[in-house]
Amino acid sequence: MSGITRYPSFNVLDEKDAWDDHTQQIVTSRNQSIDKYQFLSEREAEILRSICSLLVDDSSPDALAFVISHIDKTLYSSPGEGQRKVGVPAASELIRQGLKAMEQSSQHMYSISFAELETVKQKNMLKDISEVKAEPSAIWNRVPQKALFEKLMRLTVESYCSHPQVWSDIGYAGPAYPRGYVRTQLGQLDPWEAKTENEA
Amino acid sequence: MKRKYANEEVDAVIVGAGAAGGVLAKELSEAGLSVVVLDAGPLRDPQKDFASDELSMKSLGWQDTRIVDGTDPLTMGHNNSGRGVGGGTVHFTAVFLRFQDVDFQGKTIDGIGEDWPISYEDLEPYYTRTEKDIAVSGPKHFPWGHYNGPYPYPEREPLSPNAYMFMNGCDKLGIRSSVAPLAILSAPFEGRPPCINRGFCNQGCMPDSKFSTLIVHIPKAIKAGAEVLPDCMVTQVLMGKDGLAKGVTFVHNGKPYEQKAKMVIISAFVVETPRLLLNSANEQFPDGLANSSGMVGKSIMVHSSNDVYAKFDDEIRLYKGTPVLATTLDFYRTDPKRDFVRGYTLHSHGARPVEFANGVSKAQGGPIWGERFRQALLDYNHYGRVTLVGEVMPNMNNRVTLADEKDEYGLPRAKVTFSYGENDRKLIKHAERTMSSILEAEGGKVEFVVPDTAHMAGGCRMGNNPADSVVNSYGQSHDIPNLYVCDASIFVTSGAGNPTNTVMSLALRTAEYIVEKMKKRELQTSRG
Known part of the structure; x- marks a missing residue:
């Protein structure tokens, strides 16, 4: 993990009692471990964990566990994707095909599973996918790489950035109901907000 | 399902309880009409949900x-379409601008684009009433357009750090800026408290300080006798053999129902309104209802809404306070010195982590991921943002059609096709430079420019000529006189600012027209 937090002693959950019940319940549940996946196989979850960790450049197990659980839930059942580009398969199909293609590419090129590949090689494959350059074409010609990368990124980012540990790392004071934010001039802080300890 | 009018014909059935549907439900039921409102999504309780x-x-x-x-291709969902009673007003930023003369008469004034069949003056009294009805807060003097204040309620105070940064940057460049007019209370009103700068306008206002039709108009409509049925997806407009509308069919919990009505009003927004009209095609109207012009679904617009993020040495903290608190309309109107027509509004625009990170990840030159993404996230509190609301010119090729794929109700999904035109792209480039210069004037270093869109309009445009428009200026279909469309889909052009005030003011005007017609017994109804 590159970079360090400016707010090492800030824990957003220290303030959770000041939040409304509904928000408390939603946010604290993100720290609970998941028992079983509904859509993903164990193998798929393992590959996804490597991918998501690289996408956000963070290997904290708690945040990643929530990311994988969110992706699993979304692919198992969701009200919809909002939008899907013409010709792109539904998210569950897109991710499943994509993970399969990544695994096959890894086996084809290095004769080992993607999850066991050296980080630099995993990164290179992700970079190729993001640039629509992943090969061999026999494996990739039916997978829309740009759509795959975007979907993986979106699902990862929306859940990763919803985990309270990440909120603490970035100094996001977050939920503020019913108390609100009071001191909002430039440079002002409410007493319970994160204070800078490290200058980056 | 418990229903009030199960076997009865009501005066009006309204499809969609959003910005327009909420206003219509209140106005029509308070005028004594029997009204049923059907919404595809849930009825939420702000405190619990x-x-x-x-x-x-x-x-x-x-x-x-x-x-x-x-x-x-557009990003849909939370980006531009609401679901549930209150519709988009539940998650909008509550920026409450009026359109200007040029937004209605662009062709006449600038010689390009399209004219609406109404002018600013036609809508002015309705703007005034809408703003008063919900106690819009805003400055004593608003420097642009035809209404310069004072607003019904005082401007918001204090603002947010990002808004102060924005206004300071504008000052240094000689750009005029102002506290934004907002449908957010600055003092108590009708039992609702003033805003506490919590910042989650886009996630639903928990203190009820931000207006939505969920908490303002719908309760008033219910009090006046309207029946509001949530979780009811309208699947078809029922037509009589005489070519008039008879009501609608809808699905609730997997079961089909009917609601008969003397008039049908569709307020389902820019995608679902054309989709319902197209999905209601029958022998008499094989190309969809109200579509003799072929214009249903055509000429949809968005606002270009690119974001510029700059990093500052000092903290800004984008999460603090109402997302949009300061604005400039200095670039709103056509300037012959520029290489494009029309213009744009710029807002100081806060962001919480998911929105920030999603934006960064799809910034120009991206995708941004891995180390660079992580570093941006760790620097989150040092970022400031300015966002564009740019006019997009109407283009017939931008449209809503029916896809082959079906949804859970067995209805063809909407297909939404969108491409920017040359004028749109030049406008965006210009705005990106302006936004960057404002941020740089305050010492920010521009790091991410994010392509994005906001709002939608068009697809059932109004006009005087039935050959090239779907409805008249009251939203009444040229083809089917007891079928109305009332939402942003009847816009002819997108305007260069946030549209909700215009949507609601048009709805007030339509409601008045309908009540007048009812009184004079001029309403044609289907005889089967």
């Missing part, structure tokens, strides 16, 4: 999949 959380509140958007196409 909202949360200070971006991920869980994505559900305020219309998440049902739309197929997107074109050279600039």
